[in-house]
Amino acid sequence: MTFTISRRTFLAAAALAPVTTRLAMAADGPLRIGYSMCLTGLFAQAAPSQVNAYELWKDQVNAAGGLDIGGGQRRPVEFVSYDDQSNPANAVRIYEKLITQDKVDLLAAPWSTPIHLAIAPVLAKHKFPMVGNTAASVKLREVKPGYIWFPTAVIPDKVGEELAAFMAKQNVKTAAVFANVLPLAQEIKTTLLPALEKNGIKLVANEDFPPDIKDMTTLISGANQSSPDAFIVLSYPSDTFLFATQAKQLNVKAPFVLSLIGPTIQAYQQAFGTGANNIVTVGHWSPNQSKWPKAKPFFDAYLAKYKEAPDALDSVLSFMSLEILQQAVATAGLDKEKLRETIASATFDTINGPVKFDGVQNTTTPTSFLQIQDGSLELVWPEQIKTKDFRPKTGW
Amino acid sequence: MFQQLLFAAVVSGALYALVALGLNLVYGSLRLLNIAHGDLVMIGAYTAFWSFTLLGISPVVSLATTTVLCAAFGFLVYVVLLKRQLGSPALAQRLEANSLIIFYGLSVILQNGASLAFSATSRGYQFLDGVHMFGGVSATGSMLLLLGVAAAITLGALAFLRFHVAGWSLLAVIERKDAAAVVGVNVERVQMISICAGFAIAGIAGVLVSMTQQITPFMGFPFTIAAFVVVIMGGLGNIAAGIAAGFVLGFIETFGVALTSATYRSILIYGIFVGVLLLRPQGLFGKAVQAR
Numbered sequence: 104m105t106f107t108i109s110r111r112t113f114l115a116a117a118a119l120a121p122v123t124t125r126l127a128m129a130a131d132g133p134l135r136i137g138y139s140m141c142l143t144g145l146f147a148q149a150a151p152s153q154v155n156a157y158e159l160w161k162d163q164v165n166a167a168g169g170l171d172i173g174g175g176q177r178r179p180v181e182f183v184s185y186d187d188q189s190n191p192a193n194a195v196r197i198y199e200k201l202i203t204q205d206k207v208d209l210l211a212a213p214w215s216t217p218i219h220l221a222i223a224p225v226l227a228k229h230k231f232p233m234v235g236n237t238a239a240s241v242k243l244r245e246v247k248p249g250y251i252w253f254p255t256a257v258i259p260d261k262v263g264e265e266l267a268a269f270m271a272k273q274n275v276k277t278a279a280v281f282a283n284v285l286p287l288a289q290e291i292k293t294t295l296l297p298a299l300e301k302n303g304i305k306l307v308a309n310e311d312f313p314p315d316i317k318d319m320t321t322l323i324s325g326a327n328q329s330s331p332d333a334f335i336v337l338s339y340p341s342d343t344f345l346f347a348t349q350a351k352q353l354n355v356k357a358p359f360v361l362s363l364i365g366p367t368i369q370a371y372q373q374a375f376g377t378g379a380n381n382i383v384t385v386g387h388w389s390p391n392q393s394k395w396p397k398a399k400p401f402f403d404a405y406l407a408k409y410k411e412a413p414d415a416l417d418s419v420l421s422f423m424s425l426e427i428l429q430q431a432v433a434t435a436g437l438d439k440e441k442l443r444e445t446i447a448s449a450t451f452d453t454i455n456g457p458v459k460f461d462g463v464q465n466t467t468t469p470t471s472f473l474q475i476q477d478g479s480l481e482l483v484w485p486e487q488i489k490t491k492d493f494r495p496k497t498g499w
Numbered sequence: 500m501f502q503q504l505l506f507a508a509v510v511s512g513a514l515y516a517l518v519a520l521g522l523n524l525v526y527g528s529l530r531l532l533n534i535a536h537g538d539l540v541m542i543g544a545y546t547a548f549w550s551f552t553l554l555g556i557s558p559v560v561s562l563a564t565t566t567v568l569c570a571a572f573g574f575l576v577y578v579v580l581l582k583r584q585l586g587s588p589a590l591a592q593r594l595e596a597n598s599l600i601i602f603y604g605l606s607v608i609l610q611n612g613a614s615l616a617f618s619a620t621s622r623g624y625q626f627l628d629g630v631h632m633f634g635g636v637s638a639t640g641s642m643l644l645l646l647g648v649a650a651a652i653t654l655g656a657l658a659f660l661r662f663h664v665a666g667w668s669l670l671a672v673i674e675r676k677d678a679a680a681v682v683g684v685n686v687e688r689v690q691m692i693s694i695c696a697g698f699a700i701a702g703i704a705g706v707l708v709s710m711t712q713q714i715t716p717f718m719g720f721p722f723t724i725a726a727f728v729v730v731i732m733g734g735l736g737n738i739a740a741g742i743a744a745g746f747v748l749g750f751i752e753t754f755g756v757a758l759t760s761a762t763y764r765s766i767l768i769y770g771i772f773v774g775v776l777l778l779r780p781q782g783l784f785g786k787a788v789q790a791r
Binding site: 142143144145147148149150151152281284310311312313315316317318319320321322324325328340341344345348351352353354365368369370371373374375376378411 | 500503504506507510511552610611614618619620621622623624625628630637638639642711712713714715716717721752753756757760761762764765
């Protein structure tokens with residue numbers, strides 16, 4: 104029996120061969136996860152803590168034989184990422200491209216609240232689920248539930264109320280509040296001030312400051328004249344550094360000192376050494392919480408890979424978001440609707456303990472506060488998850 | 500509290516004067532708008548940080564190494580990017596405007612190069628952070644070092660311009676380059692030395708701020724803006740006036756905030772900046788030029 108192949112058939116087969124080969128490879132090839140990241144621009148300094156966590160997760164998944172996509176199948180993971188230059192409009196275009204042109208299998212989150220909020224409609228339009236991470240704003244609740252979720256417990260109105268309760272518990276009677284004019288700080292302040300009053304804490308100073316502030320002598324010296332029990336500085340990294348320098352210079356003696364964003368960055372402790380001791384900050388994770396068995400191994404693995412501690416907010420939230428995605432995919436596979444249903448309804452076991460969403464929000468992880476104690480980040484509030492008791496600040 | 504505010508104003512002013520001095524040297528003698536100036540501050544900060552953390556070298560020593568490193572970088576930029584254009588009258592005429600693009604490109608390369616080399620992670624280290632009291636004023640050692648170095652460099656620069664023949668050559672190039680060449684000033688050499696000195700001074704400022712600020716690849720831009728505000732307020736190319744304007748800015752910032760609110764800082768600074776441009780476009784200390 105002989106087969107005859109016409110010249111036309113042969114050419115058609117030859118032309119199709121690379122396509123079919125590629126399709127076969129794609130089916131067995133790596134599973135592609137896309138994301139945009141602020142590698143340059145205003146938020147660029149935040150990117151490493153997030154990208155490092157993504158890379159660590161990928162290494163661990165691939166070392167375990169790949170991502171479990173259900174049905175006993177595993178596929179190695181690779182990332183497809185682009186620089187959004189810290190620009191939400193660029194991120195919107197990137198996520199459109201990732202979904203429609205790159206046709207990635209899954210999505211990971213970008214950095215910052217504005218970029219999360221900007222891409223939420225893109226996810227809804229394409230019905231593509233994504234677990235967010237580094238976003239914190241009361242505006243997150245305004246996002247239509249469906250295809251995006253936020254594991255953070257740093258929701259500003261809750262932070263304001265919990266902070267006042269925490270301060271009252273530490274017997275704080277008077278407080279000075281300084282807030283950066285940027286949104287997160289202002290949102291926290293909006294609920295903090297009435298909560299302080301409710302808890303009987305007298306406000307002796309209440310000032311806002313711009314992000315480009317270069318000197319805090321006026322603010323700190325003014326408040327020092329009233330000797331408040333607490334300095335609440337709702338600051339971002341550059342002003343967190345500035346405040347610590349000048350608090351030491353101007354001999355701030357308050358036993359309760361909080362800086363909002365910055366103390367969880369390793370550079371903060373490197374820059375201020377023992378001066379950073381007993382500073383309180385916002386965060387809901389500590390490697391020392393024994394109720395979360397994955398917490399310490401994550402810390403150790405991160406430290407081993409990058410020779411520095413993970414950021415207790417951004418690195419942790421980023422890793423958590425991929426853990427949630429990983430567990431959801433293992434249950435639902437890669438079907439987007441099944442994946443959405445699973446993320447919306449299941450409880451996930453993460454480095455920050457169990458996480459379950461109600462709408463877009465994580466309702467399991469409590470709003471908490473961290474304190475730097477002898478170089479270690481300890482949870483000091485609330486009672487049910489604290490790893491150490493609060494310590495009054497006694498010097499710089 | 501007044502003495503403490505006065506001290507804060509002097510420290511801020513000294514830093515602004517120092518950063519602006521470098522920018523003014525480059526603009527004055529070469530008519531180049533170096534918008535990568537703040538990125539040289541960043542290079543100085545990283546030099547101090549890595550020297551201290553990896554090699555245990557004191558930032559005081561890094562003041563010297565940074566001077567050499569940034570001056571060498573200035574020399575490289577001069578030879579590779581600028582020398583040919585400055586040598587051609589036709590190209591030199593367009594260079595002032597083109598320098599914005601050239602230095603913008605340099606700024607992007609420096610920022611992203613540092614980000615790739617060191618990552619964008621914030622860095623910091625402890626040095627001279629002990630607090631000293633004198634006359635009711637408290638100051639950290641790093642602030643006192645900043646004051647000392649800034650005073651030495653700015654006063655040294657003023658003395659150099661006033662008393663040294665090379666300083667007169669520089670003033671002549673700033674005032675009228677073509678006339679300076681006629682009377683025998685080696686303009687090319689003055690320009691080359693100016694760019695090296697301007698870059699070196701920015702690097703020195705970087706070493707000083709690295710002791711108190713977080714260090715990132717993108718830390719330079721605010722210094723570029725501050726330097727331009729100071730230099731334009733003082734009068735572009737006017738070295739002494741630029742130094743004085745640095746202190747004016749420090750005082751406006753500190754006492755303006757004390758008298759109003761911290762939220763008015765930018766409004767005060769840029770409001771006065773715009774006011775100066777409207778009322779005295781030649782700068783606070785510049786001489787008006789009448790059209791004939």
